[in-house]
Amino acid sequence: xxxxxxxxxxxxxxxxxxxxxxxxxxxxxxxxxxxxxxxxxxxxxxxxxxxxxxxxxxxxxxxxxxxxxxxxxxxxxxxxxxxxxxxxxxxxxxxxxxxxxxxxxxxxxxxxxxxxxxxxxxxxxxxxxxxxxxxxxxxxxxxxxxxxxxxxxxxxxxxxxxxxxxxxxxxxxxxxxxxxxxxxxxxxxxxxxxxxxxxxxxxxxxxxx
Amino acid sequence: xxxxxxxxxxxxxxxxxxxxxxxxxxxxxxxxxxxxxxxxxxxxxxxxxxxxxxxxxxxxxxxxxxxxxxxxxxxxxxxxxxxxxxxxxxxxxxxxxxxxxxxxxxxxxxxxxxxxxxxxxxxxxxxxxxxxxxxxxxxxxxxxxxxxxxxxxxxxxxxxxxxxxxxxxxxxxxxxxxxxxxxxxxxxxxxxxxxxxxxxxxxxxxxxx
DNA sequence: TATAAATCTCGACTGCATTCGACTTTTGCC
DNA sequence: GGCAAAAGTCGAATGCAGTCGAGATTTATA
Numbered sequence: 001x002x003x004x005x006x007x008x009x010x011x012x013x014x015x016x017x018x019x020x021x022x023x024x025x026x027x028x029x030x031x032x033x034x035x036x037x038x039x040x041x042x043x044x045x046x047x048x049x050x051x052x053x054x055x056x057x058x059x060x061x062x063x064x065x066x067x068x069x070x071x072x073x074x075x076x077x078x079x080x081x082x083x084x085x086x087x088x089x090x091x092x093x094x095x096x097x098x099x100x101x102x103x104x105x106x107x108x109x110x111x112x113x114x115x116x117x118x119x120x121x122x123x124x125x126x127x128x129x130x131x132x133x134x135x136x137x138x139x140x141x142x143x144x145x146x147x148x149x150x151x152x153x154x155x156x157x158x159x160x161x162x163x164x165x166x167x168x169x170x171x172x173x174x175x176x177x178x179x180x181x182x183x184x185x186x187x188x189x190x191x192x193x194x195x196x197x198x199x200x201x202x203x204x205x206x207x208x209x
Numbered sequence: 210x211x212x213x214x215x216x217x218x219x220x221x222x223x224x225x226x227x228x229x230x231x232x233x234x235x236x237x238x239x240x241x242x243x244x245x246x247x248x249x250x251x252x253x254x255x256x257x258x259x260x261x262x263x264x265x266x267x268x269x270x271x272x273x274x275x276x277x278x279x280x281x282x283x284x285x286x287x288x289x290x291x292x293x294x295x296x297x298x299x300x301x302x303x304x305x306x307x308x309x310x311x312x313x314x315x316x317x318x319x320x321x322x323x324x325x326x327x328x329x330x331x332x333x334x335x336x337x338x339x340x341x342x343x344x345x346x347x348x349x350x351x352x353x354x355x356x357x358x359x360x361x362x363x364x365x366x367x368x369x370x371x372x373x374x375x376x377x378x379x380x381x382x383x384x385x386x387x388x389x390x391x392x393x394x395x396x397x398x399x400x401x402x403x404x405x406x407x408x409x410x411x412x413x414x415x416x417x418x
Numbered sequence: 419t420a421t422a423a424a425t426c427t428c429g430a431c432t433g434c435a436t437t438c439g440a441c442t443t444t445t446g447c448c
Numbered sequence: 449g450g451c452a453a454a455a456g457t458c459g460a461a462t463g464c465a466g467t468c469g470a471g472a473t474t475t476a477t478a
Contacts, residue, residue, distance in 0.1 A: 003474080003475075004475085005473085005474060008426090012426095033464060034465060035464075044427055044428040045465095047428065049465095049467080050427080053466095054465085055465065055466085107324045114319070114320075114323070114375075114382070114383075115316045115320050115378075115379060115383075117316070121383065121384055147407065147408075148407060148408070149405075149406060149408050150408075152406065156397065156398065159373075159380075159398060160373070160401065160406055163373050164369070166323075166372060166376065167368050170375070173323070174324075188365065193406050194406050195405050196358075196402070196406075197357055197358060197361065197402050197405075198357060198358065199355060199357070199358050199359075212445075213444065214443085214444060214455070218456085242434060243434075244434080253458040253459060254435095255458050256457050256458065258435095258436070259455090262436095263436080264436090
């Protein structure tokens with residue numbers, strides 16, 4: 001049964017997230033105080049903590065909102081017949097553009113998603129499960145078409161591409177590459193990963209060059 | 210000329226870092242307050258901020274101390290005649306063990322090193338330049354011996370291995386892999402990266418299986 | 419509908435990083 | 449040495465995340 005209490009909680013939760021979307025969008029995460037957020041949501045400061053344990057957790061909820069949007073968009077964009085590298089590029093570049101649209105948002109997001117605190121693990125999981133689904137379907141199809149090795153576990157395949165994506169984003173945040181270089185670096189890395197870092201048997205001859 | 214002022218500053222800076230090493234080591238970063246740190250260093254709270262802009266920056270100085278130690282150790286350990294994968298495993302597992310000895314330390318470190326704030330970039334650079342030197346020498350030697358492709362830029366080669374290392378550490382922090390699995394996952398990923406993710410021409414025949 | 423238990427709401431309070439500006443020390447100059 | 453400017457030092461004040469417990473609302477039970 002949906003009690004009155006539950007309905008109210010639902011509404012309050014929604015109000016908090018909506019306030020967060022407005023305020024984080026306008027002022028950024030760091031500069032939005034919990035007190036402000038509470039005021040915007042029309043509730044008391046302490047009440048927020050019945051819904052979220054920490055400020056970071058509110059941020060995750062905010063992220064989920066955002067990701068629902070982007071994932072839908074990406075799912076449409078990605079052409080099932082294109083080569084893996086193109087499909088993966090589409091997804092990761094879409095992700096990159098979105099994540100880094102607000103630099104602070106992206107930084108916080110990457111930091112927390114990759115290296116979560118113990119108590120953050122749960123909220124994190126929800127965010128990246130849909131993510132994995134989308135990618136898995138891409139890799140699986142590529143395996144079936146013979147574009148990717150079948151003796152590598154899907155999870156590991158996903159890992160390789162994801163790892164390179166993280167690297168590129170990190171390089172961008174560190175100022176080692178410029179925004180315009182992101183796509184080409186990413187593509188190059190992906191291609192190298194596909195080809196392998198060790199010389200192929202056939203090209204072994206020119207190794208002593 | 211080294212003025213009296215400069216000498217004193219040098220000493221105070223050192224006192225702060227030493228206090229940090231003691232306190233962070235004993236109580237951890239989060240639980241050590243600036244006030245405590247100041248007391249331990251025998252100076253006023255405000256004074257710390259003439260030496261470091263934020264608490265995080267003190268942490269970098271602390272890291273440098275730690276890394277000087279570990280890098281020296283690793284440089285010794287790594288056998289120049291072993292295959293790349295062994296050498297790289299030695300370095301990254303050494304790094305992993307060290308970084309994660311104190312889980313909180315490692316988390317903070319990875320988050321900041323990979324996705325630094327604008328003002329953090331400088332302090333960050335110093336930390337990982339030595340790191341790159343060590344790895345570059347390994348990859349270069351491997352290239353010369355024909356273990357790694359020569360048509361890939363050293364920086365990119367380094368990137369591939371580093372990316373996978375980050376992935377493994379992230380997976381560990383996220384609870385997706387256990388401590389005992391770290392080494393084997395890492396090795397598998399490295400090997401796959403060497404071999405390539407795409408099927409080799411010769412194995413193309415069994416792709417439709 | 420009356421009442422006790424459960425749950426929710428609130429803003430005053432606590433603790434800590436960072437800022438501020440009054441005060442002290444050092445330097446450069448005569 | 450004497451003195452003004454420059455640089456350094458300090459802890460009280462500020463701002464904010466997160467806690468707490470008193471009071472309000474809802475639910476379960478009769």
